[in-house]
Amino acid sequence: MARNCRFAVAVHIASLLATMEGQPCTSEWIAGSVNTNPVVVRRLLSALAKAGLVHSTRGSTGGSSLARPADRISLLDIHRAVDEEEEPALHNQPPNPACPVGRNIQSVLLRVIERADAARDAVLSTTKLSEVVGALKVEG
Amino acid sequence: MARNCRFAVAVHIASLLATMEGQPCTSEWIAGSVNTNPVVVRRLLSALAKAGLVHSTRGSTGGSSLARPADRISLLDIHRAVDEEEEPALHNQPPNPACPVGRNIQSVLLRVIERADAARDAVLSTTKLSEVVGALKVEG
DNA sequence: GTAACGGTAACAGATACCATTACAGCAAGG
DNA sequence: CCTTGCTGTAATGGTATCTGTTACCGTTAC
Numbered sequence: 001m002a003r004n005c006r007f008a009v010a011v012h013i014a015s016l017l018a019t020m021e022g023q024p025c026t027s028e029w030i031a032g033s034v035n036t037n038p039v040v041v042r043r044l045l046s047a048l049a050k051a052g053l054v055h056s057t058r059g060s061t062g063g064s065s066l067a068r069p070a071d072r073i074s075l076l077d078i079h080r081a082v083d084e085e086e087e088p089a090l091h092n093q094p095p096n097p098a099c100p101v102g103r104n105i106q107s108v109l110l111r112v113i114e115r116a117d118a119a120r121d122a123v124l125s126t127t128k129l130s131e132v133v134g135a136l137k138v139e140g
Numbered sequence: 141m142a143r144n145c146r147f148a149v150a151v152h153i154a155s156l157l158a159t160m161e162g163q164p165c166t167s168e169w170i171a172g173s174v175n176t177n178p179v180v181v182r183r184l185l186s187a188l189a190k191a192g193l194v195h196s197t198r199g200s201t202g203g204s205s206l207a208r209p210a211d212r213i214s215l216l217d218i219h220r221a222v223d224e225e226e227e228p229a230l231h232n233q234p235p236n237p238a239c240p241v242g243r244n245i246q247s248v249l250l251r252v253i254e255r256a257d258a259a260r261d262a263v264l265s266t267t268k269l270s271e272v273v274g275a276l277k278v279e280g
Numbered sequence: 281g282t283a284a285c286g287g288t289a290a291c292a293g294a295t296a297c298c299a300t301t302a303c304a305g306c307a308a309g310g
Numbered sequence: 311c312c313t314t315g316c317t318g319t320a321a322t323g324g325t326a327t328c329t330g331t332t333a334c335c336g337t338t339a340c
Contacts, residue, residue: 001253003142003229003327004297012235012245019241026316033239034231037299042317059307062316075252089143091174092329095152099173101159104279105152111275112215112267113141120260127252135251139244143296144328166285177330182286199338202285232298 001120002083009034010044010082011075011132017054018070018133024063044082051081070133076124088113141260142223149174150184150222151215151272157194158210158273164203184222191221210273216264228253 001007012034017025027038027045034041045064048054053073056064066073090109095102141147152174157165167178167185174181185204188194193213196204206213230249235242 001228001257003226005229005232006297008228008230008246008249011249012231012241015241015245016239028316033236033242035233035236035242036231038317039301039319040299043319046318056317057307058305058315058317060313060315061308062306064317086143088141088148089145090148091152091176092145093175096173096175099156101152101155101276102173102175104276105155105272106148108272108275108279109148109151112264112272115267116260116263117141119263120256123256123259124252127255132245132248132252135248136241136244139248146328168285178286179288179332180330182288186287196286197338198284198286198336200282200284201339202337204286 006044006082007079010048010078013041013044014048014073014078014129015133015136017064017066018129020065022065024057024065026063047082051077053077053081071128071130073129074125075127076121079124146184146222147219150188150218153181153184154188154193154213154218154269155273155276157204157206158269160205162205164197164205166203187222191217193217193221211268211270213269214265215267216261219264
């Protein structure tokens with residue numbers, strides 16, 4: 001996985017919304033559970049809203065809640081929403097096209113990395129937010 | 141995958157060594173194909189050597205070559221050699237332990253991420269360096 | 281002994297990420 | 311109407327990481 005904490009915090013946020021069952025949560029309250037700044041939470045909520053996973057309302061009684069049931073939100077949905085799908089990291093400088101290896105290594109690597117990422121995504125897509133919430137409750 | 145280019149360059153390097161069939165290559169020659177600085181190549185070769193994948197000799201006629209056949213080196217071997225297995229990126233600050241979600245989210249997330257990483261690693265481990273070299277030749 | 285190599289430390293520049301402050305826009309309730 | 315409390319977002323600073331580069335040491339062949 002990436003080495004930023006956006007995915008982890010976004011799943012945390014989504015789990016909080018799921019346990020509140022429709023009742024809107026403020027970014028400040030969420031930030032208290034995540035232990036970070038409310039703006040960080042709002043940035044992630046904004047990304048989740050753009051992906052259609054949550055719904056936010058402004059104003060005095062505003063807040064955020066899930067846009068659909070937790071069993072219809074996968075962790076892949078969340079990952080794609082907040083970790084804007086970067087291209088796989090290849091060479092910084094383009095390799096030497098005069099070398100048979102340098103000329104083709106990137107396209108070959110791309111195919112392999114895409115297969116590997118697809119395998120990882122398959123696990124994330126079959127894991128639903130509702131499972132995470134269920135596991136949280138078992139944990140106690 | 142990670143967003144550094146160590147893995148891509150390391151596979152590039154290993155592919156070069158594989159196509160040279162035992163003949164030692166210098167870091168400067170490799171750097172010419174990768175299009176980077178020889179020290180960058182030496183750093184990666186050093187990591188590959190520590191993992192037992194390549195063998196380097198110093199001195200006037202020195203250079204590096206594969207330590208075992210390319211069909212017995214997987215891309216997972218290379219990935220683990222150069223991208224020192226980081227722990228999955230969770231929260232920066234520990235979540236609020238007074239919240240039922242914050243108290244357990246990390247252990248639940250760890251299990252999921254480990255399953256996802258294992259799926260990705262399975263693809264990398266079944267992809268051998270020899271396959272990459274073969275694909276390079278087909279590519280032309 | 282000299283030339284050519286790998287190993288490694290040290291440093292600079294670029295980039296990414298997170299936390300924080302600040303402020304504009306919007307909705308509910310008096 | 312207008313105050314209050316929320317979201318959305320821009321701007322900024324600090325920190326960490328990565329890459330490229332220079333420099334120097336140790337080693338090996340000739």
